[in-house]
Amino acid sequence: MRINCPYCGERGSEEFAYHGDATVTRPRDGGAGPNAAWIDYVYLRENPSGLHRELWYHASGCQSWLVVTRDLRTHAIARVELARSVALARMEPS
Amino acid sequence: MVDIARLAAPPFAPAETSTGNAAVTLPPHRSIASIAAFKDCLTPLQHALGLTLPPPGKQSRHNAVLYLWTGPEKFLAVADNEVPDFDITLAQTANGLAAITDQSDGRTILQITGPAARDALAKLLPIDLHPSSFPIDATAATLAGHIPIQIWRSLEGFELSCFRSYAETLYKALVEACNF
């Protein structure tokens, strides 16, 4: 598989480390107790037959975290974004 | 008394290596520092340093120092020679706008030259080093085999830097790759 890092260009998957689902958000309740939101965040995952947004780390490259939108059936990558940008955008009050 | 200040040793003892088509050498020690601009500080940092730092995937030279882009707002400054207190001077000039860390011993630089250098590197690196994809002002962070490296073009050929602890392994792998 090849991933188009926004900084480094297209690189082979051997340069990256996979983390997991990018659609789950860490609960902002201070983490006092293991409530349902926390259990979902740590364990519950969708397994879509189609596009999936996931986190990859360019470990042997620029060390940027990336959000990759990938079709799990065909492996085609639709989009690669900087995780930092996605995270900052999420923080903006909607 | 052992005069320790004079006894910085290279990471390994290089052996004679040259097939004529490609050669690997360990150049003399240079001062190196890492630069990581703090939040929203890249522009004032360049102002303070008096130079433009290179964009992603590029290198640039100012006053006997090579600057290599290594990550977002992160750079490696490689002096042509050993410069006493290189990181301290750089930190002072950077005036708190960046995290500056000495890497003079943390990284080892190896050189590979010769008409077959690119073919030798193709045995270890997964990126395209053809001049159309990797021109004279290019640099890249990638792998050589399983060793993370930074590679850039030099006038003589290519230079690679790796963590010092990997230097002997990388050197041997490059020498092996020069066999055709």
Place this chain on the structure above:
Amino acid sequence: MLQKTDHFDAAQRSPQPFRLPTGGVIDRGEARLFVFDGKTYRGYAGDTLASALLANGIRLVGRSFKYHRPRGILTAGSEEPNALVELRDGARREPNTKATVAELYDGLQATSQHRFPSLKFDLLEVNSLLSPIFAAGFYYKTFMWPASFWEKIYEPLIRRAAGLGRAAGLPDPDIYEKSTAFCDVLVIGGGEAGIAAALQAARSGSRVILCDEDFVLGGRAIGESASLAERIAELQAYPELKILRRTTVFGVYDGGTYGAVERVADHLLKPAPHQPRQRYWKIIAKTSVLATGATERPLVFGNNDRPGAMLSGAVSRYIHRFGVAPGKKAVVFANNDEVAGTLAALRDANIAVAAYVDPRAEISAALRQAATACGATVYTGAAIKTTLGRLAVTGVEIIPADGGVVKLDCDLLAMSGGWNPALQLTSHLDGKPVWDEKIAAFIPGSLPPGMQVTGAAAGDFTNPATQPLWQVRGATGKAFVDFQNDVTANDVKLAKQEGFTSVEHLKRYTTLGMATDQGRTANVNGLGLMAEITAKSIEQTGTTRFRPPYTPVALGALAGAHRGQHFKPRRLTPTHQWATAKNAVFVDAGMWLRAQYFPKPGETDWLQIVTREVTAVRNNVGICDVTTLGKIDIQGRDAAKFLERVYTNGWDNLKLGRARYGLMLREDGFVMDDGTTTRLGDTHYLMTTTTANAGKIFQHLEFCHQWLWPELDVRFISVTDQWAQIAIAGPNSRDTLRSIVDPQFDISNETLPYMGAQELTICDGLRARLFRLSFSGELAYELAVPAGFGNALAQKLMQAGEPFGITPYGTEALGVMRIEKGHPAGNELNGQTTAHDLGMAKLLSQKKDFIGRAMAARPALTDPNRPTLIGLRPVNRADRLRAGSHLLPPGAEAVAKNDQGFVTSVAYSPSLLHWVGLGLLAHGPSRLGEIIRVYDPVRNGDLLAEIVHPVFYDPEGVRLRG
């Protein structure tokens, strides 16, 4: 090596009875001697082993997998199912080598496989007589009783009777290489279509790579086309056109990535020094052109596998390319117009053709003309019933249109059931081929991104007309569909009878298409036959999915240089040279090589050595390289805030020049790592991690910063390699250091207390950092200098400590001392333990959020019934404890339900003079004083131990605060 013998000399002069007087793309001036089954023969440069065998009149080359039937050479390419030999001897012996692609080199040695005692007389041919028992799937129905016999008797016997060649069983003496290549156009196949595509791309300025599995470019045009040489010459004119011969593209992968293997030295007796045997190419291509041509399939009739029955295209190739007559008198049996080429070739070679047999009622005038020009009698609407002969074809029986049987003598049967475009690569990314009625074969359907198909691979045949004939009705004798796995037409019918009609079931039930040739000459016949007997169309029947690799790939090629000690890169510490000079014994610690212990001259018992080292440290002073622990430099306005969020304990109040132990959890609440973090400046910290987790923690910090808290202003950089870090431990450590620390720096207990840190200089101005940290429990420090000074510092410390009897110590002694002090390390931080388990619950701050906080509070993670950290002391002090032993109540049955925990770390304690251990035990801390059974059935250990507090040595911590 070939010996000079009479036989050798005779071979030099051997006449090669089936070599044509002229022709062939071979070098008749360069003879090559080879040995097959112990006899020496002669061939020429440019031959394959198969063509040379045929030239010498050798027809019988192997015995089949199941029935041990005599087999010959069916094809002239990599689709060969029969002519499999063991090539070479000794460590390079390679089984199942196709004689049809093995390039003939001088001194080649080959042995036929799978026959005893010889090819001509194979005892196991008896299997043929028992064939009703050995029909497809026999092992699902027979050899089942008694049940115990299957594993011990039946299966081993069946395995020994089946199987093909033997692996060498010795280490591979060759080296392998890997290389990555990039191009605009990858042309797969160097026949006429491939050469044309490569030239077109090169002329337009593209970077091109052209791969062909053969050693000569040209495919089926070799020896047949006059203009081929000129076009091949033009290929050489483009510097950006790379030609890789002897290279098979074996797989198509995501992202325009292709895998290929180049057989660099397979055609040499031995690789040259430093030359790889094979090279694995990872090719990243923007676009590709598939020009792999088409593979012929046989016809299915009685005894169609007899030596002498050969595919018609192969007959042409042996004549035109190799200058070999595959026989003296031929019969040709085909259902398609491409066979005209073979008829012309037979005529060119002056090989008599007794008959041309075609199942079609009408054939074209051109084809009829080609047949009669050979002198053949033409039988249309006809088919071959069976071949005759035993070890070779001596004749055939024909069923003519009007019935009856016609018997003809011949020694060569050229057959063709049609041609299949070689489209396997198109389906590696789930492309689905489509059936083409005109050529009665599959052609590429959906393609991988960026791929085009051209030539015969796309179904573009010069003479396409084909009428499918999936089986000859009225055939007698076994009619083979898959030659290599001995699958017959009856097996296909049996599968249908038993309900295995889907192609995926047909394949697995009969093993059709599962051999090393992956059914290249069998698959279409098999599913054509199944379609016919189930009265379905081929579209309805479908085809199995092709997966990489297209042809077998040596594991060595995929491994490349990453074998043995090169499997992972080796990382050396900054004191490696010094430790080597001190005769240290080294150990692998992840990728690092670390000194394990330092034997003195004459010392051989590791336990004694390590005990000596520990005693020296606890009584005097010792040094140990601890550089490998991860060191991460953290700077920025929000550095302390960040540390608060990743560690369980507090950091806001850490003063300048102080270090603190930190615990990190995973988000699921389990312990991830630990270390000490030191405050070096207002907004400057140095974090340490365990050796094994250095990379993982760095990745974690970047994750937290870039994804969870991108608003924080903080930067990280690894400095593990920048600083050589040496532990100096023991009552005399301070005095040792005093003599090298520059005089202006005060390192007294008051100025540098336990857990203090100072940036200073040593040895007259060398920049250094001194940390008062103790893993050993003694008065101890860690001194860091730029890594280039590591060896010199070690020497300097040895000098400075000489008056105190300073001793170097390694990872073993390091381990013993931390176990004596009850410090959890890797064995306890195993990813399944919580802070509570390790007695560190008090490090979980109640006042702030941190990674893992919420989930660590899960009741199951704080349950006292969980195995929790305790110490173990053998009741009988002479007993030896072993890590991994399980803890059971004394007297209880040694079964899993009574298991209460296990021993995690053990050491012989020189301080207490007996073995001690750390372990995890249910309700551990509340059971101090209890006696427990320590049970180790793997190493026959069974003893009693007392549960004690895990800190065995100086529990008050007096020594490290001195």
